[in-house]
Amino acid sequence: MFIETETTPNPATLKFLPGQEVMPAGTREFRSDEDAAASPLAATLFDLGDVTGVFYGRDFISVTAAPGVEWSALKPQVIGLLLDHFVTGAPLFHAASASFAVPDEDEDFGDDPELADIVAQIRELIETRVRPAVANDGGDIIYRGFREGVVYLTMQGACSGCPSSTATLKNGIESLLKHYVPEVIEVRAA
Structure with missing residues (x-):
């Protein structure tokens, strides 16, 4: 398995492309350790200590590094964790918190x-x-x-x-x- 990376307009964030589906539908964002508890992969990425955000798209994962962290040191660690996850076929979410959509953190403003x-x-x-x-x-x-x-x-x-x-x-x-x-x-x- 080969995981490609792409830069994003946000210098703190890299996009990782595992060459397979990540989410069957929707997206999911994790902004803290507490949010990441719903996903073994996100929790493992946050456990690196230098990650401040994880985002799952249909066929990619975006990872945001903490301020001052160099991607040259963090990138191999992230790729290693992603490889382990996809090669072993581990679940993306814990069964009790499986969700394939963005949690509604903020209420919609309502439309007329x-x-x-x-x-x-x-x-x-x-x-x-x-x-x-x-x-x-x-x-x-x-x-x-x-x-x-x-x-x-x-x-x-x-x-x-x-x-x-x-x-x-x-x-x-x-x-x-x-x-x-x-x-x-x-x-x-x-």
């Missing part, structure tokens, strides 16, 4: 039922144009709501702490949504 057509357009654009691009960078984006012309989104994985995430939201996603959905006046991180 009268704006259902606009919300459907926004969701479709996010799903077909934005999410694939964000996944290429080792992350994900979650729709949280549309209220008074403002679209609320949550960035995850490599994108959540990326220095360019504000530019991605404002210059990329906001421009796209405004172009196709004139009712959108702004995009904000939620």
Whole structure:
């Protein structure tokens, strides 16, 4: 088995590609030891002591290193743990906490039922144009709501702490949504 790595726009995060499915559906992010307790692999990565985030996508795992940690030292350790996990066929989650979707940490802002057509357009654009691009960078984006012309989104994985995430939201996603959905006046991180 060979695990490829890719850099992400976030210098603290590397994307690891095991060449096989990681999650059958959805995504999952771990931001602490407590979150990682649901997954033996995530817990093992956090046990390295230099990991501050783990994100599972469909066919990749993004790992975020603590500030000041050099990837030259951490990368071989992460690859070793990933190889052990995939070669042994270990479960991704403990049976009691198996989840193949992002836990709803924050409540959605709620959408006005009268704006259902606009919300459907926004969701479709996010799903077909934005999410694939964000996944290429080792992350994900979650729709949280549309209220008074403002679209609320949550960035995850490599994108959540990326220095360019504000530019991605404002210059990329906001421009796209405004172009196709004139009712959108702004995009904000939620």
